[in-house]
Amino acid sequence: ALDAVRPRDLQGMRVVISAGGTREPIDPVRFLGNRSSGRQGVALADAARSRGADVVLIAAHLEVPPPAGVRVVEVGTAAELNAAMLAEQPGAELVIMAAAVADFRPVAVAGEKIKKTDDGAVPELRLERTDDVLTALAAARPAGQRLVGFAAETVGSEAELVALAAGKAARKGADVIIANRVGDGVVFGQASTDVIIVDAAGSVVAKASGDKLSVAHRILDALG
Ligand code: CTP
Ligand code: CA
Numbered sequence: 001a002l003d004a005v006r007p008r009d010l011q012g013m014r015v016v017i018s019a020g021g022t023r024e025p026i027d028p029v030r031f032l033g034n035r036s037s038g039r040q041g042v043a044l045a046d047a048a049r050s051r052g053a054d055v056v057l058i059a060a061h062l063e064v065p066p067p068a069g070v071r072v073v074e075v076g077t078a079a080e081l082n083a084a085m086l087a088e089q090p091g092a093e094l095v096i097m098a099a100a101v102a103d104f105r106p107v108a109v110a111g112e113k114i115k116k117t118d119d120g121a122v123p124e125l126r127l128e129r130t131d132d133v134l135t136a137l138a139a140a141r142p143a144g145q146r147l148v149g150f151a152a153e154t155v156g157s158e159a160e161l162v163a164l165a166a167g168k169a170a171r172k173g174a175d176v177i178i179a180n181r182v183g184d185g186v187v188f189g190q191a192s193t194d195v196i197i198v199d200a201a202g203s204v205v206a207k208a209s210g211d212k213l214s215v216a217h218r219i220l221d222a223l224g
Contacts, residue, residue: 169200
């Protein structure tokens with residue numbers, strides 16, 4: 001309904017957005033996952049589309065439906081997300097990593113369901129690192145492409161949040177990190193949010209709070 005009053009200021013812009021949370025299999029019925037609902041990434045996709053962008057949403061286990069009018073590519077694991085993002089990256093003017101990506105995955109996936117045994121033994125899960133998708137995107141980035149990451153941090157102060165976000169932007173080669181504080185009663189999957197957009201030099205580009213769709217529009221305003 002708000003589409004009519006939104007400017008078509010992203011008309012024809014190619015935008016690739018990841019959303020949701022990856023899952024790393026342990027055996028055929030179990031996985032290591034995270035609590036990301038996908039709401040902020042979906043809101044960004046919806047906001048960009050309503051402003052005229054040509055949007056691809058790389059979707060990892062969304063808890064909310066994807067918006068109409070965007071192309072959806074479904075992925076499961078961090079490796080699948082990495083491959084899908086790198087495949088969609090060429091030709092995009094804006095790439096946003098809103099998905100929560102597993103940092104670790106089981107070294108081996110059991111072929112059969114892991115069973116309890118009579119001796120009470122407990123299996124040990126051996127983990128290995130996944131590839132960092134944002135770093136891979138930065139390495140392959142075409143000239144002029146904007147690259148954006150997210151970070152949710154359990155920090156005591158805004159200054160700490162800004163410092164962590166700036167460090168992540170610099171380390172990964174992203175233009176900005178969109179950061180928010182979590183923990184201490186801040187719940188996952190909420191409709192509203194409170195974010196700060198920080199560049200690699202530690203400058204605060206913008207702040208936004210409110211429902212995830214209005215925050216998405218503020219983020220797109222700040223990135224334009
Ligand atoms: N990210 C990624 N690939 C990974 C992990 C994270 O692309 N394997 C991206 C996320 O999508 C996000 C940004 O990197 O946009 C920051 O993620 P975060 O988990 O905060 O950073 P990490 O480098 O994994 O650091 P931490 O140890 O704090 O989890
Ligand atoms: Ca991480």
